[in-house]
Amino acid sequence: MLTHTRPIPGNLASCGIRTLAVHAGQHPDPGSGAIATPVVSTSSFAFDDFDAGAARFAGAEPGYLYSRFANPTVAVFERKMAALEGGDQAIAFSSGMAAICATLLAVLKAGDEVVYVGTLYGGTDGVMRQMLPRLGIRAVHASAVEDIPGCVNERTRAVYVETPSNPTLGICDLAKVAALTKPRGLISIADNTFATPVLTRPIGLGIDVVVHSATKYIGGHGDATGGVAVAGLSHANAIRKTGMKELGGCMSPHDAALFIRGLKTLPLRMAASCDNAQMIAEALRRHPAVAKVHYPGLPEHPGHDIAVRQMRRFGGILSLELAGGQPAARVFLDKLKLVTQAVSVGDTDSLACHPASTTHSAVDPAARLAGGVTPGLVRMSLGIEDGDDLQRDVIAALEDAS
Ligand SMILES: Cc1ncc(COP(=O)(O)O)c(C=O)c1O
Known part of the structure; x- marks a missing residue:
């Protein structure tokens, strides 16, 4: 069998956004040499023997298990998004709403409160005003970033913003959101769908979790529905557990291939x-x-x-x-x-x-x-x-x- 073992090109950390968009997270397929990421269309992955299955499930041995948990094509998209947003890990979802709901449900429980700022996409607004209250989570609206401290109490766990916001293009000062949330131990979440990492990198400004509707600029051609959350390791692990193991809103490998292609020209x-x-x-x-x-x-x-x-x-x-x-x-x-x-x-x-x-x-x-x-x-x-x-x-x- 042909083996192409060219490593992931160079040290991408110092590269520009166009180079990252093309090369980050991928290299030619080691088996075939294919440059375009192969679509690994499988629901499960074979174990060599009884012990290998148990070891993989216990996390004692690396390897894929089941495509709802992780899939090689989806993993390329996730690595690319993590590199572009400057986060430790990305978790790919079947839609932007799946990414937003999994993130909120990973960090909030009954009795908690979340503060959301300004105008949000209508679907997210519905989650704040209708879905979270049904689960015993109070969502408190702040008209502006400056109003965040007045909306916070001992039950507040997170602050959610969208910038530019849909549809009135409101701008939230992300560095100010980080400065108001970090000292209070609150998790900051920013919807970066309209800006994309090409225009704004919220994690670099101190935001904890970035969410996207990948359906929009990331895909870019109107032919796939998807979402993604990007975060540091501990939040990312919690979002993956809630989003994939529990809620099951995983991205299909076929859509991941479209999003990988979309990112290259973002x-x-x-x-x-x-x-x-x-x-x-x-x-x-x-x-x-x-x-x-x-x-x-x-x-x-x-x-x-x-x-x-x-x-x-x-x-x-x-x-x-x-x-x-x-x-x-x-x-x-x-x-x-x-x-x-x-x-x-x-x-x-x-x-x-x-x-x-x-x-x-x-x-x-x-x-x-x-x-x-x-x-x-x-x-x-x-x-x-x-x-x-x-x-x-x-x-x-x-x-x-x-
Ligand atoms: C800013 C923003 N966030 C999230 C979403 C939801 O994304 P999706 O439609 O992929 O679920 C949308 C959809 O329009 C949006 O505009």
Whole structure:
């Protein structure tokens, strides 16, 4: 049999994000020399004999057991994500919500409290307001990072933030979150889906656990659903036990192969999306049909100064408030031709949606409005198309919505 034993290339610790995205966590398959990670499509792994099975389950011998616990293809994706986020370990899940729920359930128990800050993705908001209380866990809302100390008591175990937040692009100061949580012994959790490690690395700013919907930029092509949590060893072990052994929300090896491929071009796709979002945000803010643009790359955005400090660029997602409210939002969305009307973000294709009637429709209406999710709000995820073409499409649709 051919054996290709080239080691994992060099010392990747000193490499840039594009090199890490391509090479981290993988090397050509030792058996075949295959450069693309083989999809190991198996549910279980053979033991040489009776004692080997027992030794593997006891942890006395290394080796794979069962793909819900660990799988070689999924492990490549996990190593790549851990390297990109700068964490000890990553744990891959079947969706972003599976990663978020497993993380929360790994660190919280009945009687505990969690503080969550600002506006969150509607699904996560539902977990905070509905699911956790059903389990005897109180979720306390803090409007801003500065309000965290006032929301903390002896039962508080964790603080959860999302930055930039979905859909109003709120920015949380992650270094400040770490400074407020670490001395109090609280676990900080940050959803880094919108920024990705290309723009922000929360662990380097002192955050304990990073969660992602991999469905978005990490996959990048809108063809797979997945999630991932990245953390230091002790939190990672707890999240893996809860998420894989108990809840069972594992990533399929077929999807892991798509996410590995997606990660290789993540920095390139992010650069193109950031260029397009900045260009469209500037065009929108000059248009009379637009009352407000939420984009951290605009100097008037309330989180701009923090974003300058903690993000390499400002991301590919923005939201706009139509001056004509929901009727204008409806016309604008229906008139877009190149931009597809759909939920999700982070695809190669530009997408737009109306959060109040879709992604955030299950959020309590008063809380939705207080969080800035108004009837006239439209969220746009700018893809990697040519910016001029996108701008023509957006401006033409706005003329009709005026
Ligand atoms: C910021 C954010 N976090 C988490 C999720 C949930 O991810 P998934 O749909 O992969 O479960 C989403 C989904 O839109 C999201 O936007």
